[in-house]
Amino acid sequence: MPAAVEPSLTERNREVFHKIAKDPARLGIEGAFQMLWEEMVCRRHWISPKWTDTEAGKDQEVKLLDYACGYGDISRHLEPYITKAIGVDLAPNMVDEYNRRAREAGIPAEKLSARVGNLLADPVPEDLKDPELYDFDVAIVIGALHHFEDPQLAINRLAERLCKGGVLCVLDNVYAPGLAEEHKRLHPETAATVHKSGFTEEEMQELFENAGLGDGFSFAVVERPFEMKLNGHKITRTIFFARGAKL
Numbered sequence: 001m002p003a004a005v006e007p008s009l010t011e012r013n014r015e016v017f018h019k020i021a022k023d024p025a026r027l028g029i030e031g032a033f034q035m036l037w038e039e040m041v042c043r044r045h046w047i048s049p050k051w052t053d054t055e056a057g058k059d060q061e062v063k064l065l066d067y068a069c070g071y072g073d074i075s076r077h078l079e080p081y082i083t084k085a086i087g088v089d090l091a092p093n094m095v096d097e098y099n100r101r102a103r104e105a106g107i108p109a110e111k112l113s114a115r116v117g118n119l120l121a122d123p124v125p126e127d128l129k130d131p132e133l134y135d136f137d138v139a140i141v142i143g144a145l146h147h148f149e150d151p152q153l154a155i156n157r158l159a160e161r162l163c164k165g166g167v168l169c170v171l172d173n174v175y176a177p178g179l180a181e182e183h184k185r186l187h188p189e190t191a192a193t194v195h196k197s198g199f200t201e202e203e204m205q206e207l208f209e210n211a212g213l214g215d216g217f218s219f220a221v222v223e224r225p226f227e228m229k230l231n232g233h234k235i236t237r238t239i240f241f242a243r244g245a246k247l
């Protein structure tokens, strides 16, 4: 009998987040995400000069790519400052929830919509070559880079989707030894999806610069601790924002 082939990290992410999307209690951390969108919204002018409430973005199209968008909380909270957001996620049920929650909030599909996709696939699938999925002013990857098999490939592929001067913003855990192992121990439900124990500033700068996104690179550690409960265990993370623009 041929040896069973282990599912890839990407396949595990798709399977786990597809299942969990319709049962957010199993994610165990949904309430904690409020802090993420609060920090994101209040830092938006540090992240990018172009939003609908800035001189650079007033009366202009301001297009946001929310990659690995999950439920779309960040897209919905940035909605007043953009003209259009497109979410992309591996997990069909996450995409379904992104779209359902946006409609429930009264935001039309012309403004916020998500689709299933994996930019890390080789070759990139045809449906991700849709011209709508290029020329973004801002791309964000919030709390997801540590789930990706190849963060450099992800950042390279996101850089291709930005317009000249467009900005990538990543939010993730500041590296600390053992974070991934702690997550796996406390939350078997999502254990198979976690790949890295966060990132250092040097690592992030290298990832951005290698992708041609080193212009104005900046790394900011969030002072407020990110607290969440995993199966009843309170854990605290230090998170960062990294931003850089395409030359």
Ligand SMILES: C[S@@+](CC[C@H](N)C(=O)[O-])C[C@H]1O[C@@H](n2cnc3c(N)ncnc32)[C@H](O)[C@@H]1O
Pocket: 010, 013, 014, 017, 018, 033, 036, 067, 068, 069, 070, 071, 072, 073, 074, 088, 089, 090, 091, 094, 117, 118, 119, 120, 141, 142, 143, 144, 147, 148
């Ligand atoms: C912890 S959630 C973060 C969701 C969202 N960014 C937020 O802030 O709420 C991680 C998400 O990454 C998605 N994901 C994992 N690997 C992916 C990949 N290669 N491409 C696209 N999405 C991916 C999962 O399906 C999941 O929805």
